[in-house]
Every structure is written in structure tokens, then in C-alpha cells.
Amino acid sequence: MNPTPRQLDFSHDETRRSWVASANTPQNDFPIQNLPFAMFRRTGSAEPFRPGVAIGDQIVDLLPACAAGALAAGVAASLDGCRQGALNDFMALGRAARVALRHALSEGLGEGSSLESVLQATLVPQASAEYAVPCRIGDYTDFYTGIHHATAVGKLFRPDEPLLPNYKWVPIGYHGRASSIGVSGQSFARPKGQTKGPNETIPQLRPSHRLDYELELGVFIGQGNALGNSIALDDAENHAFGLVLLNDWSARDVQAWEYQPLGPFLAKNFASTISPWIVTMEALAPFRSPFARLEGDPRPLPYLEGAANRERGSIDVSLEVLIQTQAMREAGLPPECLSQSSYRDAYWTVAQMITHHTVNGCNLQAGDLLGSGTQSGAQPDQAGSLLELTAGGKKGLTLANGEMRTFLEDGDAVTLRGHCARSGFRRIGFGDCTGQVLPARA
Numbered sequence: 001m002n003p004t005p006r007q008l009d010f011s012h013d014e015t016r017r018s019w020v021a022s023a024n025t026p027q028n029d030f031p032i033q034n035l036p037f038a039m040f041r042r043t044g045s046a047e048p049f050r051p052g053v054a055i056g057d058q059i060v061d062l063l064p065a066c067a068a069g070a071l072a073a074g075v076a077a078s079l080d081g082c083r084q085g086a087l088n089d090f091m092a093l094g095r096a097a098r099v100a101l102r103h104a105l106s107e108g109l110g111e112g113s114s115l116e117s118v119l120q121a122t123l124v125p126q127a128s129a130e131y132a133v134p135c136r137i138g139d140y141t142d143f144y145t146g147i148h149h150a151t152a153v154g155k156l157f158r159p160d161e162p163l164l165p166n167y168k169w170v171p172i173g174y175h176g177r178a179s180s181i182g183v184s185g186q187s188f189a190r191p192k193g194q195t196k197g198p199n200e201t202i203p204q205l206r207p208s209h210r211l212d213y214e215l216e217l218g219v220f221i222g223q224g225n226a227l228g229n230s231i232a233l234d235d236a237e238n239h240a241f242g243l244v245l246l247n248d249w250s251a252r253d254v255q256a257w258e259y260q261p262l263g264p265f266l267a268k269n270f271a272s273t274i275s276p277w278i279v280t281m282e283a284l285a286p287f288r289s290p291f292a293r294l295e296g297d298p299r300p301l302p303y304l305e306g307a308a309n310r311e312r313g314s315i316d317v318s319l320e321v322l323i324q325t326q327a328m329r330e331a332g333l334p335p336e337c338l339s340q341s342s343y344r345d346a347y348w349t350v351a352q353m354i355t356h357h358t359v360n361g362c363n364l365q366a367g368d369l370l371g372s373g374t375q376s377g378a379q380p381d382q383a384g385s386l387l388e389l390t391a392g393g394k395k396g397l398t399l400a401n402g403e404m405r406t407f408l409e410d411g412d413a414v415t416l417r418g419h420c421a422r423s424g425f426r427r428i429g430f431g432d433c434t435g436q437v438l439p440a441r442a
Helices: 062-067 072-079 080-084 088-092 095-108 116-120 147-157 232-240 252-258 307-312 328-329 349-360
Strands: 037-042 050-055 058-061 121-127 129-132 142-144 172-176 181-183 186-189 192-193 204-207 215-221 240-247 271-273 318-324 336-344 367-373 413-420 433-440
Touching: 050 062, 050 088, 050 328, 058 062, 072 095, 080 088, 088 433, 095 116, 121 232, 142 232, 172 349, 181 186, 192 252, 215 349, 232 349, 240 349, 240 413, 240 433, 349 367
Parallel strands: 142 367, 181 271, 186 433
Antiparallel strands: 037 050, 037 129, 050 058, 058 121, 142 172, 192 204, 215 240, 215 367, 240 271, 318 336, 318 413, 413 433
């Protein structure tokens, strides 16, 4: 794997500070070392959605910044395609364009910059903004890289052999529905589908009563590959643009009835929610970790194996899930944390997902989204879904206000959060990924 995508440079320096004061507070998700991308506009306006970069509690409005001469001509030109309301054209330019813009913004937003007054005029408060899905998502593939989730769910159905024989050999995935992916703040009606209870002789069409969330990360593709050409492991991360939080909502009762033999369908395609900010692979460079298999596990096949992937294939992202019920909102209570886990526990890396996806010649395109699968920890309280936390709905989960949940109720809002922290580097975060369940439509 080419080490260049993870190379550290001046933009990662822990001591760098911004003239945007809010970016310098320790727990802010968006210090000058992060600089993630989104598509935004002012809330309630008829403005077109346009590209922005987060800094503290503000957004750099990139197109006005270009017009004001705050970016060099070549850097500004790389954003021309974003005038169509999506990041795809910029994403397709690859790492060099992304790094050039990152460096220009890091310098322009840094303390003492001569561009402060120019860029100050382009700032929009995040509190005054609304967001769109950041790019046209042509295709969405959801993987199953969370081995603790796969094991816990497998035990519910196959106590003696929770993992199927192929799990440790092949990155399992299925093709999902891109049209129903929404950005944080998404609300959706409780889905309907065919379900069949244990005492029923025929299935019924009805609203799901076992609605669940799934704590995932999403990988956005930057540069694609030509049809018929596979992407080698050493080159795979050059094709990754960055990561978002992803909630792949799941109707467990619909899933149980429909998913054999072909896999998820209506149980998954009604809604998926992503965080609006794409944290780039460059911003994640300080938080890389060795990737290692458990003792006794098989080594991947040669096309999925490499020294660089072993040395730094994992990304240390701390994750958490919070819930706020309708009763909690009405009582003025904040969201309650349900679980915490880490992306370091993923059984397959970003590079391995990309390489495996293309090994048969499949062509990925800029803006394609890969889901990581549910990221649970080894302990029961680190589960990334209610299916695990409640042992398949057999054990109720009691919240601090006395409410009980086995699966999601109408009015429940689920928030995913993630951040990266390591000694010697600034903490960076992803912002919130929130979605809310509404009653089923008549």
C-alpha cells in the first residue's frame, strides 16, 4: 500500500491554531486539523446547495472564497464541478486536488494568515445551515466487517456455529438502495413489509414492530476505476475520499422473513442516514493503527494481504450511539448513551473492502458509498444495534427515565457520534448523525 495517503505534514501539527476561535476549543469536532467537506445552504433559503468546509462552529463557503481570490487559481478550478450541487467532480480528481485544497485552507485559516479578512467574509455559522447528501451516490454497498456483531447475531440463530464458514475469508457485502440515503436530520415513516410470526400460518403486510438502528461508518469513493480493471490493495486507499457516520436502519422482522436466500431487501432499503461532513483520509492519517488477525485465524488470500495494510490498515475511530425518546424530548432530557465501540475492531479494512469490491472487474465511481457493517465491541454493552443489546428482543433495555426498549418506538431519535483522539495530535470528530422514526403511514 502506497504510504503517501497517510503521510503526515504541517496540516496535522497539533500546535496549529485558527483565527476562528471556536476551532481551538479541545472538544470541537472541527479544528483546523480536520477540515471536512459538506454540501450546504442557509436554512430555509432557496439558495443552491454548495460546497463548504467546517472550521470550528463555522463553514467556509468555498465558491465565494474562490471568487474572492482566497485560493490559488489551480485550487479554485478544482471546485468548478461543485457548482452543480454535488462533490462528485471534485472527488473524482483524486488525492492531489484534495491535498492542495486542504493545504491552502490550512494556511488561510491559520492564526496570522493574511487571508483572514477575505475568508472571514465567507464564513457561515453551522447553526444557520442545512445540509444535503454531499454527492450523487450512484451505488451503495453494505459490508459486514464487524466481527463482534456478526458473532452476536449469529449466536441468536446458530449457537454452535455463529460465523458462517466464509466470514473469515471473504469480505461479505450486499448491494443496497442509494435513493433512500438521507443526511443527518432525516425522518422517515415506520416501514411496512411482509412479516410472519411464529404462530402464524401465512405472512401479513404490516408496519415493522422490530425496527432497529445499525452503527456503521461509510466510505465514500473518490477516483473510480475502469470497468474490468481491479484495484490492487496497495493502491486501494488512493480511491477512498473519506469517511462518514452511517445508520443503516433495519426492520428485523421483515428481514427475518425475506432475507433467505438472497439477502436484505425491504428490511433495509427504506432509509439510511449519514452524517453531513465527510472526514477525508488525509485528516485521518494520524489515527492509523496496525491491522492484525486473531491468533489462529486464517491469513487473507494474497490479493487481500499486504505489509502496509498490516502496519496501518485500521483507523481508530471511537463510536457511540445515543437515543432520545419522545418522552425525553417533552421532559427536556438530553439523549442517553446506549453503547460505545471502536472501528479498530473491524475484521476487514477500508483497503480490503475496495480491493475485494473490484477484484472481479466491478467499476467503482466517484460518490459510491461503502458501508462498514455494524461496528460492535467484544462486550455485550458495546453492541451497535438493539438486536444485540436486547438479545433479539428477549431482554428489555431500561432507560434512565424508566422507559423500556426492545426495539425502536415511534418518535425515537437515534444519534451516532464518532471521533479520533491520539496523544500528540488534535482530536477530530464527525459531527452528529441523527435520524427519527415517525409513525407508519396509513
